[in-house]
Amino acid sequence: MITISNAKKLFKTKNGSLTAVDDVSLTIKEGEIFGVIGYSGAGKSTLIRMLNGLELPTSGTVDVNGKVISGISSGELRKARQKISMIFQHFNLLWSRTVRENISFPLEIAGVRKNTREKKVEELIKLVGLDGRGDAYPSQLSGGQKQRVGIARALANDPEVLLCDEATSALDPQTTDSILELLVDINKRLGLTIVLITHEMHVIRKICHRVAVMEEGRVVELGNVLDIFKQPKEPITKRFVQQVTEPEETKETIEHLLNDYEDGLVVKLAFVGESAEQPLITTLIRSFNINVNILQGKISHTQNGAYGTLFLHLRGDVPEVKQAVEYLEKASVGVEVITND
Template sequence: MISIKDVGKVFPSKHGQLKAVDDVNLEIKEGEIFGVIGYSGAGKSTLIRMLNGLELPTDGSITIAGRVISKIKGSELRKARQEISMIFQHFNLLWSRTVSENIAFPLEIAGVKGPQRKKRVAELVKLVGLEGRENAYPSQLSGGQKQRVGIARALANNPKVLLCDEATSALDPQTTDSILELLVDINKRLGLTIVLITHEMHVIRKICHRVAVMESGKIVELGTVLDVFKHPQQPITKRFVQQVTEPEETKETIEHLLELYPRGKVVQLSFVGESTEQPLITNIIRNFDIIINILQGKISHTQSGSYGTLFIHMDGEANEIQKAVDYIHSQQVGVEVISNG
């Protein structure tokens, strides 16, 4: 669906040339939810703007649904943009128009006739869950409702690709989750290809099938979300994964627990996919002469499986503890010793 080949983007600056995107190569499949994550300045916003022709690459080519977006201009580019919609962090709604009028706007531009336009708007209002709010103005809506209007408007012309530029960054966590669930639902119902950029690993974890990690204009890591959670390779990727698996309060809790349990070992277990379902702790207690205290745990669900972390304290003879650690390894569960008492 989307082919990005050897793409680079250079901007002039006071100190010479700034390479915002540096030799990026990506293939995004039809019907996929693909995430691009990076901190500010990584180049992700520039990359997504090149996907709909808002920016042109300095080098390389971008092809979407058979069209070379990086080469076309004028009416051909306008036609292509009807198939490549975008939603934004700050909604970009027309404040003097109602919900229905905002959604209808791209249909008006496309020359869709009144009755057909009205029918399509009604379909979209229902799809995004805004029944009863059709005549409200943006100032009367919550942040989540505004983004639902933005999504409905983006879907008006039946696009093949939906680009999401930090679409949930301005929303609270609960509203963010509801918008992400809506995007997953739209992806499944319509088979829509979704490309989103974010700096939040929670967003990637919740809805994406694959993810590319960007740093200094380059793709430094690429894979399925579950694989990236399971085996993050780059330091930046490990920091992003820790946003979800080891939030700041976890570190404080562990430091406190280490004071409470000076003997034995504090161990972090990592479960992926089916290993999250097995009765591991029960089996350890039955088979080894050690005492186990469960300290803290969390299971995160991705589109391709579950990923869990569990902190436990193991107390007993050193050789029995080592046997238990070896057993955990044999069960395809990751083990990291946090402390040795």
């Protein structure tokens, strides 16, 4: 569906040139929700803008649905953009137009006739759950409603790809969730390929199938969301994963415990998919003569399955504890013994 090959983007600045995107190659499959995560300045914004030609790569090629976005004429590019929609962090609605007129705008651009336009707009208003708000102006809407208008507008020309530029970063957590659910719904119902960029791992966890982690213009890690959660390799990926799996206080609690109790071990278990549902703790207590203290636990659901972390404090005879850890390792869970350093 989307192929980016060796894409590079240089920006000329006063202090020389800046490499925003540095030799990125990616393939995104049809019908996939693909996430790109990175801190601000990582180049993800430039990368996503290459997909609809708002930024052209300095070198390399970008191919979307068989069209070489990086090399077509401006007329063809405008035509192609009608099938590659985009939604934005700050919604970017026309404030002088009502909800209905905003959604109608891309249809006007595509030269759709008035009757057809009106019918389509009504359908879209229903699809995004804005019934009855058609005549409101953007200034009369909440952030979540504005983004719904943005999504409806993006879907107007039946696009093949939807690009989401930090689409939920300006929304509160609850609204974020409802917008994310809407995106998943659209992805399933319309089979739309979605590419999103974000700095929130929560967004990736909730709706993405695959994720690319960007740092300084490069993709440093790429894979299935669940795999990335299970085994993050790069330090930056680990930090992003921790955003979701380990609340701030966990670290403090564990440090505290390590200081207070000289004996025993603090272990962090990572469960993935089915192993998350095994009665592991019961078996552990029954089979080994140890005390198990649950410090903190959390299960997160991703699009590919569940992922959980559990912090345990194991106390008892040293050999017994060691055996218990070995058992845990065999039980197909990720085990990490946390030490005080």
